[in-house]
Amino acid sequence: MKNISILGATGSIGTQALEVIEANPGLYKVTSLTAQSNADLLIAQALKFKPLMVVIGDENKYQSVKAALASTGIKVLAGEDALCEAASLAETDLVLTAIVGSVGLKPTIAAIKAKKDIGLANKETLVVAGDLITDLAKEHGVKIIPVDSEHSAIFQCLVGEAFNTIEKIYLTASGGPFRGKERDFLANVTKVEALKHPNWVMGAKITIDSASLMNKGLEVIEAKWLFDLDVEQIDVIVHPQSIVHSLVQFNDGSMKAQMGLPDMKLPIHYAFAYPDRISSSFKRFNFMDYPELTFSQADRSTFRNLDLAFEALRRAGNMPCIINAANEVVVNAFLQNQIGFLEMSDIIEQCMSDISFIAKPTLNNYLETDELTRIFAGELVTK
Numbered sequence: 557m558k559n560i561s562i563l564g565a566t567g568s569i570g571t572q573a574l575e576v577i578e579a580n581p582g583l584y585k586v587t588s589l590t591a592q593s594n595a596d597l598l599i600a601q602a603l604k605f606k607p608l609m610v611v612i613g614d615e616n617k618y619q620s621v622k623a624a625l626a627s628t629g630i631k632v633l634a635g636e637d638a639l640c641e642a643a644s645l646a647e648t649d650l651v652l653t654a655i656v657g658s659v660g661l662k663p664t665i666a667a668i669k670a671k672k673d674i675g676l677a678n679k680e681t682l683v684v685a686g687d688l689i690t691d692l693a694k695e696h697g698v699k700i701i702p703v704d705s706e707h708s709a710i711f712q713c714l715v716g717e718a719f720n721t722i723e724k725i726y727l728t729a730s731g732g733p734f735r736g737k738e739r740d741f742l743a744n745v746t747k748v749e750a751l752k753h754p755n756w757v758m759g760a761k762i763t764i765d766s767a768s769l770m771n772k773g774l775e776v777i778e779a780k781w782l783f784d785l786d787v788e789q790i791d792v793i794v795h796p797q798s799i800v801h802s803l804v805q806f807n808d809g810s811m812k813a814q815m816g817l818p819d820m821k822l823p824i825h826y827a828f829a830y831p832d833r834i835s836s837s838f839k840r841f842n843f844m845d846y847p848e849l850t851f852s853q854a855d856r857s858t859f860r861n862l863d864l865a866f867e868a869l870r871r872a873g874n875m876p877c878i879i880n881a882a883n884e885v886v887v888n889a890f891l892q893n894q895i896g897f898l899e900m901s902d903i904i905e906q907c908m909s910d911i912s913f914i915a916k917p918t919l920n921n922y923l924e925t926d927e928l929t930r931i932f933a934g935e936l937v938t939k
């Protein structure tokens with residue numbers, strides 16, 4: 557029995573993780589669940605999975621959650637600091653970080669310091685402070701098991717291999733809903749169009765990131781830290797069918813790929829079961845449904861975010877933190893109809909050139925950079 561804590565239980569990854577747990581009775585026990593504002597779903601999940609603790613981020617909802625769970629003995633907490641408590645419960649073996657955004661940084665640090673293995677969906681944490689997080693995980697003997705489908709693919713390809721035999725990795729990208737479109741077209745796209753991902757149903761933020769290719773940019777940075785790679789060892793290839801989840805090329809020229817239907821429950825299940833592989837009844841891939849698997853170059857001049865992310869990784873220091881914070885602000889602004897699709901990259905680029913560069917940031921430097929960038933990007937949005 558593995559004890560699992562789910563940060564961001566009410567989101568796309570969180571709810572699918574609970575489906576995986578439900579489908580495997582006797583294998584997993586839920587120790588804590590957290591949500592930001594969806595109190596009703598959090599309460600329903602708590603009544604069903606009976607964790608030791610739940611945390612609601614929005615303090616205004618605390619009383620209603622507490623009242624609904626009063627007779628259960630489940631501890632109810634509220635607010636951002638309580639997330640760290642939910643992440644470091646003594647009873648927990650693995651923390652699934654399924655919160656969206658850099659707000660996941662502090663609870664992930666708390667979980668690592670409490671020696672909990674991490675099932676990492678919250679890629680923004682590794683983008684913001686990948687050096688600190690990976691060092692901390694080494695120091696505390698904590699495993700970081702990726703949940704992001706591309707990184708789970710690479711992780712699976714690397715079982716039994718040495719990291720120093722990796723020549724290169726290829727992260728596959730579906731290309732999102734605007735694959736093949738020109739800048740003229742993108743200038744006028746709406747959030748409704750951007751929220752229609754061809755292959756995956758996900759939370760709003762990552763869906764916009766997928767449409768703008770920032771998701772792939774963030775994943776390049778995530779891969780750097782998970783697999784200890786140089787930027788030159790990471791490439792992106794567009795694969796619209798989302799069947800090959802990513803590939804590793806080794807130093808003898810051999811390549812391994814991991815394939816499967818696009819279903820996040822697969823990498824979630826893998827991360828929960830690791831180092832085992834446990835049988836599932838998920839729908840199986842049928843070659844006849846996919847007579848063609850195709851691959852092409854990403855259009856980086858139209859989708860500039862991908863280049864900006866590579867540049868942030870090359871410049872290192874707090875630059876990935878800047879790009880992440882600016883991106884969180886612009887995605888939110890785009891979702892509120894405050895800016896157009898192409899303006900997102902413009903504002904991110906402006907932040908990269910104007911926010912002070914720090915070559916060797918401390919945790920405080922990262923937190924300050926995140927805050928300063930949000931303020932500056934917010935000003936650019938209102939301008």
Ligand code: NDP
Pocket residue numbers: 563564565566567568569570590591592593594595613653654655656657659677678679680703704705756757758759760761762820
């Ligand atoms: P969702 O938006 O669907 O869910 C986010 C979760 O985090 C919800 O439980 C939400 O609570 C909670 N949350 C939101 N804001 C805060 C906050 N400020 N403080 C604490 N909790 C908060 O996101 P996804 O599930 O799509 O994505 C989660 C993470 O996983 C992201 O980092 C994403 O990049 C990554 N990921 C997602 C994939 C997917 O298929 N969805 C695939 C690969 C990676 P509430 O519901 O109450 O708002």
Ligand code: MG
Pocket residue numbers: 704705706775
């Ligand atoms: Mg992914």
